[in-house]
Amino acid sequence: MTRIDGHLLDPRQYPGPRQLSDHRQLSDSRQPGARSCSDAFAALFDPTTFGHVERLGIGPGWRCWEVGAGGTSVISWLAKRVGPTGRVLATDIDTSWQTRAARSPLEVRVHDIAADPPPVGGFDLVHARLVLADVPDRERALxxxxxxxxxxxxxxxxxxxxxxxxxACPDEHGPAQEAANRLRHGMRTLLTERGTDLAYGRRLPRLLRDAGLRQVAADVYFPLSSTAGAALETATLQQLRPELIAAGLATPEDIDHHLANVATGTLDLATAPLISAWGRKA
Structure with a gap:
């Protein structure tokens, strides 16, 4: 048996840290800029996520599984809501984002949602954000x-x-906005080549219904022009910069010029719409 964060784990099911199961995964927190991306995602999307979970009825004693946690903002919030009688399990293929040992009711495990069997326990809530579109076997993960x-x-x-x-800039009124949109097109091309399903979000309601869930519903959050959005644009470009250049999708000058424009705070940068879908197991 192996001890991780004070918990005994079966090494046959949780064999410890490993490399990404697929080179297309974007959730490796060891990549340059990954921490900045995680912080920007939290600033942009945590209020939306928390609102949905609240409406789903979370309360003391709930058992929650956060899939592909990638950071601590969501799991810390969940732990406060479930209290000492509840349980929050956070899993990821790379848990290097964890800076200190987890304490009850929070538990952190290494787990690949695309390959490993699900943890046992019968959860009241299972949540994943910005995970499945990058997973090679999305059907199995869901x-x-x-x-x-x-x-x-x-x-x-x-x-x-x-x-x-x-x-990137829906209001394409000048050269800076046109350059931003060209770079965003390059980023989308790169992600598609890596296996990301750029249209996965819109299919979620149908997929949840087809899987037998009840009371399925969904909505969309579309941030436009925010400090967090600009921070995410900068962090994402820093993370993808080597590959964009290597693939011939952008030059170093293209990226540097766009980042300088972002730093002025005058670009109304949009993030991709975040589609949230939920349902209840019969």
Missing amino acids: ASMIRALRPGGRLLIEEPDPALQPL
Whole structure:
């Protein structure tokens, strides 16, 4: 048996840290800029996520599984809501974002949602944000999360849909905005080549219904012009810069010029619409 964060784990099910299961995964927190991206995602999307979870009825004693946690903002909030009688399990293929040992009711495990069996326990809530569109076997991952729910448990999946609104600057009124949109097109091309499903978000309601969930609903959050959006644009470009240049999708000058424009605070930068879909296990 192996001890991680004070918890004994079966090495056959949780064999410890490993490399990404697929080179297309974008959630490796060891990549340059990953921490900045995680912080920007939290600033942009935590209020939306928390609002949905609140409406799903979270309370003391709930058992929650956060899939592909990638950071601490969501799991810390969940731990406060479930209290000492509840449980929050955070899993990820790379848990290097964890800076200190987890304390009850929070537990952190290494887990690959695309390959490993789901943890046992019968969860009241299973949540994943910005995870499935980058997972090679999305169908298996979704089925695994549903299997982990107790009868009546809630599933909340949140994914961006860059194909729904592909522009960095919807108000393309000048050269800086045109350059931003060209770079965003290059980023979308790169992500597509890496296997990201840029239209996955819009299919979530149908996929949840097809999987047998009840009371399925969804909505969309579309940030436009925010400090966090500008921070995310900068961090994402820093993270993808080597690959954009290597693929011939942008030059170093293109990227540097755009980042300088972002730093002025005068670009109304849009993020991809975040589609949140939820349902209840029969």
